[in-house]
Amino acid sequence: MTTFAVFGTGSVGQCLAGRLSDLGNSVMVGTRNVADTMARTEKDMYGNPPYAEWLKNHPRVMTGTFKEAASKSDIIVNCTMGHASIDALQSAGAANLNGKVLIDIANPLDFSGGFPPSLLICNTDSLGERIQQEFPELNVVKTLNTMNAWLMVNPALVPGNHTVFVSGNETTAKTIVKGILNSFGWEETNIMDLGDISTARGTEMLLPLWVRLYGALQNPMFNFHINIAGKNQF
């Protein structure tokens, strides 16, 4: 049994924490202030239930501060909003992060100009790289950030083969993360390792296309598949 800290109480955190718990892992969700989180009664902007309501259906999931969750965990999953990710990790404390694997799902979305969002960081940098730079002893693996939260933990929601990208500096950490992706239902051939953490620029910069596809399709349940010609086909 692996012990996970899932940072973030929104729909991404709920999907990840619920699925990891259902798979038999020990899960503590981390949040800034537990009492504040539990007191919330409004749905989020997508109509998802508040955390306390969600938790009633997931009694095995524990809740704590970022620091409590990180200190007890083997693996941390960053499902916070991108603008708040580094603060959340700092409040967990480097000592509770060092040497561990961080699965970074956050995107540095900027909604200050309305919808569709732009990015707070991009092009010559990425949130994944910023986190890796801020915590050099943490093994950051960027993945799952290019799709809807429900699809992350249940790829069969979209028919056929489609792709999840993985970026990170440490091969061992990426191998661990690929195993977790397998446990969610991602087949080996649909997991594409792009290389080191700087390749997170590519996947974070997919978000501006994602939001426009969402607008055009009026349906969030889609994903990208990479069709490749055989080397002898051209």
Add this chain to the structure above:
Amino acid sequence: MTTFAVFGTGSVGQCLAGRLSDLGNSVMVGTRNVADTMARTEKDMYGNPPYAEWLKNHPRVMTGTFKEAASKSDIIVNCTMGHASIDALQSAGAANLNGKVLIDIANPLDFSGGFPPSLLICNTDSLGERIQQEFPELNVVKTLNTMNAWLMVNPALVPGNHTVFVSGNETTAKTIVKGILNSFGWEETNIMDLGDISTARGTEMLLPLWVRLYGALQNPMFNFHINIAGKNQF
């Protein structure tokens, strides 16, 4: 028979001009200085032949300045490098562009930091939008910029269904461009209209992922396909 001006003499310009000519259209390739272009003897960075050598196998294709090509054309295809596109269009002259359709294939790639490139414009703006703003009477349609040049004009080079995106403010212009895409072999169901020209931000920002996929796959002959869940499937 439609008359095309193809701006740019590199591999993208060659692929587009060759295919359009083979399909029976009248094509003039536009370049800054015809004598300079014809005098070049070196291959490009991808090993493609210099323009004059390519032209020997495409005797029906004409060559002229940007202005000559634009003045004779119904439709302009921008295959210049992104950093040079607005200059090229300015040298053609707004009077030779106004009221026409521009198929914008250029990406604002910045190779100043080496490979992989970053983007000169992104996030809150795009090259497609800049061109549209600079030439308000030109009907800019961004498309084909998310794939290898050979694939643009022959989608069957990659097996199965895969997607070409279209962005532009004018419905009639997009309908004309979709017809040209059909003539290249793109099926209706694989042409995805994202909306107005601001959606070009999304497709231009796909390039950082494209170059990293190229690095991971060591194969430029791939494309994105969007797999979508039926509305009743989730």
